[in-house]
Amino acid sequence: MAPPVEISVPNATISTGSKPYTIYNISLRLPLRSFTVQKRYSDFLTLHSGLTDQVGSPPPATLPAKSWFSKTVSDAKLTEERREALEAYLQTINSIDDARWRTTSVWRTFLNLPSSFANQTSSTAGALHSVLSGPGAGGAPITDPVIWLDCHRDLKTQLQDARLSLTNRDQASTPQKQHEASVAAKSSLVKSGTLITALEEGLTNIQKDSQGGWGGQKLGEGEIRRRKDLLASARKDKEGLENLLNAMITKSKLDSTVASIQDKEALVGTKPRSGGRVLGKETAETRELDNAGVLQLQKQKMADQDLDVEELRKIVMRQKELGIAINQELEVQNEMLKMVDEDVDRVQGKINIAKRRIGKIS
DSSP states (O other), rough: OOOOOEEEEEEEEOOOOSSSSSSEEEEEESSSSEEEEOOOOHHHHHHHHHHHHHHHOOOOOOOOOOOOOOOOOHHHHHHHHHHHHHHHHHHHHHHHSSTTTTTTTTHHHHHTOOTGGGGGGGGHHHHHHHHHOSTTTOEEEOOOHHHHHHHHHHHHHHHHHHHHHHHHHHHSSSSHHHHHHHHHHHHHHHHHHHHHHHHHHHHHHHHHHHOBBSSOOOOOHHHHHHHEEEEEEEEHHHHHHHHHHHHHHHHHHHHHHOOOHHHHHHHHHOOOOOOOOTSSSOOTTTTTOOHHHHHHHHHHHHHHHHHHHHHHHHHHHHHHHHHHHHHHHHHHHHHHHHHHHHHHHHHHHHHHHHHHHHHOOO
């Protein structure tokens, strides 16, 4: 039977501070959650001592010996050897048939496991999911690429739950059901935001490990870009769902206000005064304005209309001036035609005189 939790030590990092030391990132994969805890070599020594005291005998595996002549901070080879030995130490305790060491409180505290994990069954899966409520439940960042993918899968689940809740809210028939769906959607979106932040920090850690870390899986630049694109897409989906939720809430408040006023009028039996404002029958431009705002808007509209009329007047004046110019041009052309007509008559008279003279000569 496979162990209920998969344990590995994929890599090690160096702490930042005045006195740097080596941190071993322990990756744990449970049925419903994956996370990482960070421990120093001294923490493993404390674990070994605690297991021996509580069980009465030492664990079936031995810890790597302490090095007195070199430090893991400055020796990458020693760090890798110790990482492999510590991983083998944890995996041996986790997979051995004798479960005495796994059921101790020291073991559960070291790995940040819930107290009920030793007797975990399928019925306690929901409790485990609630205990491990976020990536890196032990306070450690995501450093394992596989755990990163598990958290991203959980992020997609949260976004899908938010979409489903928004759909249920849109189809809800009572305000109570709408409120419950809104709360569920908001909860999923908050969890999605937390996961996105953790995934961004985890991707930064994984990228650093790929450039200079020890052991573990290393990601290429193409895979890192792909995961960044996944995060960008998830963030865009989250923002879109948040905007949709806010729009639904705003519309619900507006509809509730209109309905309450109409119900009041129907109950009291009053009607809006003639010529007054009728809420619910106004335009989107006037609905948010008070009486003074409506008056100001009306003045603005009238001023805009005056400007339009002035522009129309200018166009008509230009048309008038153009018509006058055309009329003047036609008068000039008529005078010229009269002069041509007179010239034609004069030439015709001369031609007639010439014809008579020719007739006399012949």
